[in-house]
Amino acid sequence: MFERIAPEQHDTLPDIPEPAENPALFGHLETRRMLAQAYRSGKMHHALLLAGPQGIGKATLAYHLANHIFTHPDPREAPEDLVAIDTASQSFRLLAQGAHPGFLHLTRPRNDREKKFKTVITVDEIRRVSRFLGMTTQEGGFRVILVDPADDMNTNAANALLKSLEEPPRRTLFILTTHSLGRLLPTIRSRCQTIKLQPLPDQDLFTVLQGIGADMPEASEERALLAARSSGSVRNAVLLTQFGGLEIEQALSGVLGQPKLNMTDVFRLADAASGRDRQIQFDLFNRLALDRIAERARLAGEEGDTCTAASLAELHEDMRTQLIETETYNLDRRQHIIGTISTLHTKLGGMPQAL
Structure with a gap:
């Protein structure tokens, strides 16, 4: 029976370990070894930017690197690959509990008054960096700051972080994760070593799913379909298999593939993804919608249609802003979904739809 010891985050999934408490790390073998060797040699960049799709293990890798550093405070005595997590160690327990x-760890803070998480990483969160760096470390050890994901910083927060990145104290490591490099300020990217992580291979993906007890399709054809739609992301696979993701994806594909919107189908989908107890389904719908726009923009760019690509990129940002406003001001989620479907049908209607 899984027992959570990590604090709940804005994107926590029931019965799925948080990166902070996950002793298993799959994939990214070359990156893991490169980071371990950079630490051992004393050539670790002061700011790492781990880039890649959501759910492929970026934050988990960040925690494993932090555990490696805390387990071997003298880089010269550290092994050339990241050490395996000892779940009985004090370092692991403190990291998992957010008490090391x-x-x-900087991420979207919880608004205790409204009993929900904020939609952005605020400047107040980033100001914690100065207070953290002002404290004395144990025996002059490393300090690690994780911004996860850095995409969620608003403009003020991003500018505040820049000041810390420009003049980092000795033996301080910043780790930023990003699902989309384009969302970050160029000035932040320029101060980091960007490490692009690839989606997990199918074998690793299924091994992780089996390890967490996720429902797995038995037929090889269904497994192949799940792998294709998950795009190497464990989070995608869990959402698809355990939280109605496949049904939402199929319903969205259905309404967008119609020459004219069938409002009965639209309302049915809006009801299924907007209930009071359906935060995960609401988040999943919006990710599917935004992913469609991003994919179309990518294809347009590859075909040399820069005008369409730019227009779709602007649409992506507009819809992301609308989502943030819906969450921030408690707007009607059902109407948000209906409006999103209408916009997608107008902009993308009649085109092939895929996860």
Whole structure:
């Protein structure tokens, strides 16, 4: 029976380990070894930017690297590959509980008054960096700051982080994760070593799913379909198999593939993804919608249609802003979904739809 010890995050899934408490790390073998060797040699960049799709293990890798550093505070004595997690160690327990004195995790904060998480990483969160760096470390050890994901910083927060990145104290490591490099300020990207992580191979994906007890299709054809639609992301696969993701994806594909919107189908989908107890389904719908726009923009760019690509990129940002406003001001989620479907049908209607 899985027992959570990590604090709940804005994107926590029931019965799925948080990166902070996950002792298993799959994929990214070359990157893991490169980071371990950079630490051992004393040539670790002061700011790492781990880039790649959501759910492929970026934050988990960040925690494993932090555990490696805290387990071997003297880089010269550290092994050439990341050490396996010892779940009985004090370092692991403190990291998992968010209580390690050498580690600061910055993500969307919880609004206790409204009993929900904020939609962005605020400047107040980033200001915690100065207070954290002002504290004395244990025996001069490393301090690690994780911003996860850095995409969620608003403009003020991003500008505040820049000041810390420009003049980092000695033996301080910043780790930023990003699902989309284009969302970050160029000035932040320029101060980091960007490491692009690839989606997990199918074998690793299925191994992780089996390890967490996820429902797995038995037929090889269904497994192949799940792998294709998951795009190498464990989070995608879990959402698709355990939280109605496949049904939402199929319903969205159905309404967008019609020459004229069938409002009965639209209302049915809006009801299924907007209920009070359907936060995960609402998030999943919006990710599917935004992913469609991003994919079409990518294809347009590859075909040399820069005008369409730019227009779709602007649409992606507009719809992302609308989503943030819906969450921030408690707007009607059902109407948000209906409006999103209408916009997608107008802009993408009649084109092939895929996860």
